[in-house]
Amino acid sequence: MEGLLYGRLPAGAAEEELGAQPQGSEEAKAFVNAFLKRSMPKMKDEAIQDMLTRKAVVLEHYSKKKKKGNRKKTKGFTAKQRRELRLFEIEPEQRRYAIFLPLHELWKQYIRDLCYGLKPDAQPQMVQGKLLKADLHGAIVTVTKSKCPSYVGITGIILQEMKHVFKIITKEDKLKVVPKLNNVFSLEIDGFISYIYGNKFQLRASERSAKKFKLKGTIDL
Secondary structure, three states, X not given: OHHHHHOOOOOOHHHHHHOOOOOOHHHHHHHHHHHHHHHOOOOOHHHHHHHHHOOOOOOOOOOOOOOOOOXXXXXXXXXXXXXXXXXXXXXXXXXXXXXHHHHHHHHHHHHHHHOOOOOOOOOHHHHHHHHHHOOOOOOEEEEEEEOOHHHXXXXXXXXXXXXXXXXXXXXXXOEEEEEOOOEEEEEEEXXXXXXXXXXXOOOOHHHHOOOOOOOOOOOOO
């Protein structure tokens, strides 16, 4: 077996195919030992010889570890900074009902797609469940009940939904900030009327998609 490891190449093959000068078995053995020492510098000579006797040689490869760069996490604005920058403020010249009617049309198409076309035979419970988790920006809502009588009858397009309030633009081009607490809202689309009980709706729009709502017949304010 040792002869196979250190044996010579066939006559003429070394010069013709590899362009190398023929060597004796001792020279070949010395070359193999020197090659293994260079390839495995951390291994002792005794260990290399032991590997050769068992005819199992695994050349080690030491890859350079890449240094992990310190990634800086981007920080968003704080609530105070957003207020100071007035990021969510709607300019007075933009507070016009007609400007947001196209948004309402887009919202209606979005709800139709969400509710599989809103066919006449659609189950009201299914529509109600979809609306409770849907994005309401662009919906036309009406305050139907309230502990504060001055809110009853307010109707308009929802421009902004926050955790505790709706910002609504009315047909009179007035921006109303209506709290969800102690108010009941209704919205109608293609003959389906849905009611939103603000006391159970005090969530951000992004949080509602994961919440499980229990459909109840009546809820007291």
